[in-house]
Amino acid sequence: MEKGYVHVYTGNGKGKTTAAFGLAARALLSGKIVYVAQFVKDMKYNETKLEDHFSNITIRQYGRGCFINGEMPGEEDVLAARNGLDECRRILSEGQYDLVVLDEITIALSFKLLDVSDVLRALEGKSYGTEVVLTGRYAPKEIIDFADLVTDMTEVKHYYTQGVLSRDGIDH
Amino acid sequence: MEKGYVHVYTGNGKGKTTAAFGLAARALLSGKIVYVAQFVKDMKYNETKLEDHFSNITIRQYGRGCFINGEMPGEEDVLAARNGLDECRRILSEGQYDLVVLDEITIALSFKLLDVSDVLRALEGKSYGTEVVLTGRYAPKEIIDFADLVTDMTEVKHYYTQGVLSRDGIDH
Numbered sequence: 001m002e003k004g005y006v007h008v009y010t011g012n013g014k015g016k017t018t019a020a021f022g023l024a025a026r027a028l029l030s031g032k033i034v035y036v037a038q039f040v041k042d043m044k045y046n047e048t049k050l051e052d053h054f055s056n057i058t059i060r061q062y063g064r065g066c067f068i069n070g071e072m073p074g075e076e077d078v079l080a081a082r083n084g085l086d087e088c089r090r091i092l093s094e095g096q097y098d099l100v101v102l103d104e105i106t107i108a109l110s111f112k113l114l115d116v117s118d119v120l121r122a123l124e125g126k127s128y129g130t131e132v133v134l135t136g137r138y139a140p141k142e143i144i145d146f147a148d149l150v151t152d153m154t155e156v157k158h159y160y161t162q163g164v165l166s167r168d169g170i171d172h
Numbered sequence: 173m174e175k176g177y178v179h180v181y182t183g184n185g186k187g188k189t190t191a192a193f194g195l196a197a198r199a200l201l202s203g204k205i206v207y208v209a210q211f212v213k214d215m216k217y218n219e220t221k222l223e224d225h226f227s228n229i230t231i232r233q234y235g236r237g238c239f240i241n242g243e244m245p246g247e248e249d250v251l252a253a254r255n256g257l258d259e260c261r262r263i264l265s266e267g268q269y270d271l272v273v274l275d276e277i278t279i280a281l282s283f284k285l286l287d288v289s290d291v292l293r294a295l296e297g298k299s300y301g302t303e304v305v306l307t308g309r310y311a312p313k314e315i316i317d318f319a320d321l322v323t324d325m326t327e328v329k330h331y332y333t334q335g336v337l338s339r340d341g342i343d344h
Contacts, residue, residue, distance in 0.1 A: 002339065005331050007186070013323035015181060015191040022187075022194030022219070023342065029221040030341030047194070049201040053225060099342070131342055148336075150329040151185035156322035159177050164320075167174065169202030170195065170271070170303055 004098070004131035005148040006123060010106060010139035013155035014171075020101045020135045021047045027131075028054045032098035037088050039063055039081055039108040039136075045172045058097075060087070063104075073111050081113035088122055095127025106136030106143065116142050176270070176303035177320040178295060182278060182311035185327035186343075192273045192307045193219045199303075200226045204270035209260050211235055211253055211280040211308075217344045230269075232259070235276075245283050253285035260294055267299025278308030278315065288314050 007023075009016040024034050028050070034057040038048075042065035050057050062084025064077050085105075092100055108114045119134075123146060126132060134143060144150050166172050179195075181188040196206050200222070206229040210220075214237035222229050234256025236249050257277075264272055280286045291306075295318060298304060306315060316322050338344050 005336065008328075009187060011323075011326070013325075014179070014321060015187060015194075015323045015325065018194035018198070019187040019191040019325075020194070021197055022190035022192070025193055025197045025222065026190070026218045026344070027341045029218040029225070032341045046198045046201040050197065053201070144328065147329060148331040148334065149186060150327075151183075151187045152326040152328050153185075153187065154183070154324040154326050156180075156316065156324050157319060159320040162320065164177065169199045169204045172198070 001129040004126070004129045006146065007131070007133040008139050008143060008147040008150040009133065009135045009153060010137060010150065011153035011155070012137055013153040014158060015153045016135040017047070017103055020103055020133045021050070023133060024050065024057065024099065024101055027099045028057055032056065033096065034058070034099045034101070035091055035097040036060070036101040036103060037062060037084055038103040039084055039113070040104045041065055046169055060084070073113055078113050081108045085114055085118055085122060089125060092122055092126040092130055092132065095130055097130060099131045099133070101133045101135070104136045105134050106139040109140060110136075110138040116140050119143065120146060173301040176298070176301045178318060179303070179305040180311050180315060180319040180322040181305065181307045181325060182309060182322065183325035183327070184309055185325040186330060187325045188307040189219070189275055192275055192305045193222070195305060196222065196229065196271065196273055199271045200229055204228065205268065206230070206271045206273070207263055207269040208232070208273040208275060209234060209256055210275045211256055211285070212276045213237055218341055232256070245285055250285050253280045257286055257290055257294060261297060264294055264298040264302055264304065267302055269302060271303045271305070273305045273307070276308040277306050278311040281312060282308070282310040288312050291315065292318060
């Protein structure tokens with residue numbers, strides 16, 4: 001069995017979740033089995049429709065999304081994230097998925113919904129062959145140190161400064 | 173008709189083509205019509221199999237790939253890239269595609285297969301509603317100045333330094 005590596009896509013620029021779904025698509029098209037866990041998020045996005053087209057992907061959301069819109073996270077957000085991490089820890093250790101994406105997990109860390117030591121424990125316990133991708137801003141040093149590949153997606157320029165809102169099929 | 177914007181995904185880290193295909197997948201899943209032009213590349217990748225699963229994507233390659241493997245580009249590479257840009261200029265201007273990806277076009281620029289003024293002309297002549305994504309290292313200042321969104325995908329760490337070669341379904 002080939003070794004699976006740990007990727008981190010972090011930084012303040014556009015492309016983190018997008019790249020994770022690009023990698024998921026590439027893996028799906030090669031016949032790999034893919035699990036996408038979305039922390040914090042609770043909306044259906046265009047990318048979550050991949051499930052309608054491919055039988056080898058499972059997408060689950062472990063968020064309530066509300067505090068993205070300005071509210072601070074509460075107990076329910078913490079509970080949702082912790083239940084998600086518990087499920088992901090099991091999934092990572094069992095090895096039935098070739099690629100596991102932990103989307104926005106570093107945002108969950110940055111809002112203290114999760115503890116970095118628990119995330120590291122899940123990564124340490126992963127099956128040898130499982131490839132893992134973590135996305136989100138503010139990836140902490142412990143995660144970067146642990147990862148095999150880290151890309152910082154740095155915003156040089158973004159059209160939101162032109163007043164462009166999130167658009168269907170492009171931004172979500 | 174909504175305005176289409178110009179994205180650039182550049183930098184030395186993993187994620188540029190991956191994000192472009194992630195965006196292509198998101199657009200496909202929302203019902204948009206997508207064209208992917210791959211410059212320099214001539215191999216079939218897992219991501220190019222998107223054509224087998226979605227009728228609303230067209231992928232064309234305008235490269236010979238050889239100089240990636242150490243050979244310097246020759247006349248045939250220049251011709252392939254220029255023919256590709258001619259086709260893309262027409263496609264961008266006609267507006268029948270909602271999203272056009274110009275994958276590795278900045279590599280074609282950096283190897284002087286194309287002239288930056290010709291690429292700018294193609295972008296300037298694009299249909300109002302067409303969204304365009306350019307990828308590749310070494311995006312020149314003229315392209316960055318022109319773009320609406322630029323992400324620099326900076327390599328913090330890469331597993332090739334551990335001797336990991338490009339793997340099926342993950343790296344290609």
